[in-house]
Amino acid sequence: MEKLIRGIVEFRKKITQEERDLFAKLASGQRPDALFIACSDSRVVPNTFASTNPGDLFVIRNMGNLVPPAANTKELSTQAAIEFSIYNLKVSNIIVCGHSECGAMQALIEGNNCKMSHLAPWLEIGEPSIERLKTFKGIDRSLSKHNQLSQANVLQQMDHILSYRFVQEKIASGKLRIHGWWFNIATTDVYSYEADPKKFVLIDEIEADVILRRLH
Numbered sequence: 001m002e003k004l005i006r007g008i009v010e011f012r013k014k015i016t017q018e019e020r021d022l023f024a025k026l027a028s029g030q031r032p033d034a035l036f037i038a039c040s041d042s043r044v045v046p047n048t049f050a051s052t053n054p055g056d057l058f059v060i061r062n063m064g065n066l067v068p069p070a071a072n073t074k075e076l077s078t079q080a081a082i083e084f085s086i087y088n089l090k091v092s093n094i095i096v097c098g099h100s101e102c103g104a105m106q107a108l109i110e111g112n113n114c115k116m117s118h119l120a121p122w123l124e125i126g127e128p129s130i131e132r133l134k135t136f137k138g139i140d141r142s143l144s145k146h147n148q149l150s151q152a153n154v155l156q157q158m159d160h161i162l163s164y165r166f167v168q169e170k171i172a173s174g175k176l177r178i179h180g181w182w183f184n185i186a187t188t189d190v191y192s193y194e195a196d197p198k199k200f201v202l203i204d205e206i207e208a209d210v211i212l213r214r215l216h
């Protein structure tokens with residue numbers, strides 16, 4: 001906590017004029033082009049590994065980067081943020097980003113024996129990912145089981161997003177794309193799911209060009 005408090009003072013001292021100008025401009029409104037759905041895990045740092053600036057990403061973070069499917073009417077926070085980002089911010093990309101060594105995935109692999117009254121039902125949203133893993137042919141079987149599940153979970157949560165009619169409509173009109181990414185904490189590598197060849201591919205310069213070509 002001390003680092004956090006001292007960091008605020010440091011930020012006040014070190015902020016550049018360029019950064020001040022950016023924040024002043026952003027005060028009049030945000031125009032992010034992507035919604036980024038990630039885990040709450042403190043080691044997942046999209047602003048660092050994707051070199052993003054304030055105003056670039058609209059972010060949802062929760063345990064396990066989960067998205068309740070349309071049929072789930074008990075949870076509303078995540079869906080509300082998706083709805084807002086699409087209708088108000090008009091984002092054209094949604095990225096679901098899983099990560100290695102995810103505690104939520106480890107809990108699911110162990111059978112979701114969580115005794116916490118809110119966390120256990122929340123993690124149930126990730127349970128279909130266990131079935132998904134069994135049929136996920138392109139998975140890297142050299143990964144540990146919970147990391148394999150984390151990758152399968154990205155695909156499952158992408159499907160959950162697709163279960164919403166308003167998402168389906170935006171995709172059909174060519175105004176929205178959904179991407180599945182996976183961050184390996186130990187190596188700092190980020191992977192993107194490719195429907196062909198149905199596996200996660202390292203985002204290096206070549207893969208970056210592939211993704212960007214698809215966007216244009």
Ligand SMILES: [Zn+2]
Pocket residue numbers: 039040041063064065099101102103104105
């Ligand atoms: Zn996690």
